[in-house]
Ligand SMILES: Nc1ncnc2c1ncn2[C@@H]1O[C@H](COP(=O)(O)OP(=O)(O)OP(=O)(O)O)[C@@H](O)[C@H]1O
């Protein structure tokens with residue numbers, strides 16, 4: 001756990017979910033937002049809506065560097081201009097220094113932490129819609145998984161997501177967050 005910026009009241013800070021592709025950021029983020037009665041924003045979905053195409057198409061038509069720039073612009077602005085939201089990042093968003101710093105300084109960052117063996121069970125469900133997986137061998141994906149884990153470790157809270165379903169995880173997170181708001 002790392003120190004938080006105290007200028008924004010705790011209960012107004014964005015709750016930001018990070019973690020590897022398929023860890024459950026979108027699924028759990030939506031459930032958590034409903035439970036806390038907060039608006040939900042998913043970086044990938046917002047970008048898809050703005051550009052009128054899925055992330056896979058943005059990668060194909062514009063290339064990954066363009067996607068990363070769009071992702072950086074969207075998320076750094078969001079961190080500076082918005083409060084009291086539940087925000088799910090894309091799996092790679094946190095790898096960009098500016099996004100990481102903006103999230104850590106303005107929000108409460110939750111790392112949804114999944115073990116490799118559990119992630120493998122989700123592979124088939126992910127491959128069609130995650131362009132980064134499509135060009136890699138399983139060994140290369142495992143390498144990416146391990147290298148990103150080091151970066152995700154820069155967070156405020158780590159939540160193990162291997163052994164529970166999304167509803168249980170969102171409920172546990174909501175309870176912990178409500179308690180922290182009451183203690184403010
Ligand atoms: N705790 C869980 N147990 C079992 N399946 C889960 C769990 N969390 C998510 N899933 C499933 O894993 C898949 C990926 O989930 P989701 O899209 O929420 O991941 P994500 O972290 O948002 O991925 P990305 O970084 O690519 O956006 C979905 O099919 C979802 O139903």
Ligand SMILES: O=C(O)C1=C[C@@H](O)[C@@H](O)[C@H](O)C1
Pocket residue numbers: 020021044055089090091092093129130131132
């Ligand atoms: O882990 C990643 O780099 C990505 C994850 C997805 O959420 C999308 O943002 C995109 O497919 C890239």
Ligand SMILES: [Mg+2]
Pocket residue numbers: 025026027042044088089090
């Ligand atoms: Mg997602």
